[in-house]
Amino acid sequence: MPPSRNYMTERLPSPQLLLRINTLRDRALAADSLNALAFSMANDAYSxxxxxxxxxxxxxxxxxxLLCVSGLAKPAEDSPYLVWLKRxxxxxxxxxxxxxxxxLARADLDPPADINDGWAEWWxxxxxxxxxxxxxxxxxxLVLFLLDAPPPAPLPELLSSLWQTWSYCWQALDSKRRLPRWNASRSKLLIGLGVLLLLLLIPVRQTVLAPAEIVSREAQIISSPIDGVIKQMHVRPNQQVETGSLLFTLxxxxxRNRAEVLSKGVAVADAELLAASQRAFDNPQSKGELTLLNGRAQQSRAELAAVKAQLARTQVHAPKAGIAVYSDPNDWLGKPVSTGERILQVADPAQPAMRIQLAVADAIAxxxxxxxxxxxxxxxxxxLHGEVLETSYQxxxxxxxxxxxxxxxSIEGEPENARLGLHGTAKLYGERVLLGYYLLRRPLAAVRAWTGW
Structure with a gap:
């Protein structure tokens, strides 16, 4: 009996070895990703x-x-060792x-030349x-352990359970990274395609989004009546004005300098005409000059009247009551303007409307x-709700x-928030179309523009 007990004691592994193997299995089971499992396999088995x-x-x-190398957090992907390791x-x-x-011993194998050279250098x-x-x-x-000699018995047999645990954990963690495959039968596939086609045939309202601004339906443009320079803006932006209110002056x-010069010219022409009229009583030849001097006097008076009319037009008044709509007075002070150039608008705030800018790429019927x-x-x-009143042709x-x-x-009702100048996004509703056309309208237009079909 005693010899038999000694023989059994020599064959049993040490408790410390079994505890280490069990610890490695627990660490593998606790890994939450494949990279964490690979790190444990490469580093924890060193003991x-x-x-x-x-x-x-x-x-x-x-x-x-390559998932992991013992002793390294992340190997360099472009290193010569890693390039050789893939081969x-x-x-x-x-x-x-x-x-x-x-x-595997290098002496017992016949690897290719490049594999053999790398093995001799690094392994x-x-x-x-x-x-x-x-x-x-x-x-x-594969898990590769670089050793000088094969592991002694009975270590390979004891580690078989650890290899099985690693394989089990690898399969479980690797399945999380892969997308599940849908193994549908042909009938289910046909049913799904049929349902999809039916959904594409559902009629829906065609809509499109576009930037919009609240403007007035009754807005009159105030432009420069003559060529000149803006001297003063008498109203502020969005200021309420009455009929006849002074808007700006040139x-x-x-x-005024031209008017003074022309006034002097008129006086001179009248004096010349008066002198010629007095000479005509004694000199018959002076009667012929009366017609010419009278025409010059009338021309001078006409030029003076035209300049005075332009002077009256340097002050621009509001043709009706409303709100003065323009950007900033400082943008106009001292600015040269030409006849007909737009300066501001006088808009009626009681008649708001939507001005919509619909991009050509998004246009619908x-x-x-x-x-x-x-x-x-x-x-x-x-x-705010309303209806389309007019659309531009170009x-x-x-x-x-x-x-x-x-x-x-238009804007329905009398909403309090419809203040002139506010911006937003307008949703326009077109005709009813199929859902498939609604979803594929722009891709089809792009394909036709690209292919010319």
């Missing part, structure tokens, strides 16, 4: 095998991807036929190659009477440089 280096390779078909990993995968760990004499498989027998990866200096909803930027919770560049159609729409 058992005392290797030079451990490598964890993931296999994807014929390719081998060596593919070659090692071809040398393994079964599912059990294998000791020791041999390596212990541990393949990991899933339940179907498909190889998931500089009168040049016209719209007729007068189409419904419009305006969402103001300042009051997004109180939209597209013109907007203030942002986008070629757009200009639309004018």
């Amino acid at each position: 058992l095998l005392q290797y030079h280096q451990a490598l964890v390779l993931a296999l994807q078909g014929e390719q081998a991807e 060596a990993g593919r070659w090692l995968n071809q040398q393994l036929d079964g599912n059990q760990p294998v000791w 020791p004499a041999g390596l212990w190659c541990v393949p990991l498989h899933n339940r179907a027998g498909q190889r998931l990866g 500089d009168e200096t040049t016209l 719209l007729e007068p009477g189409a419904k419009v909803t305006l969402f103001l930027t300042a009051y997004p919770l109180t939209p 597209a013109h560049p907007s203030d942002e440089g986008v070629s757009s159609y200009r639309l004018l729409a």
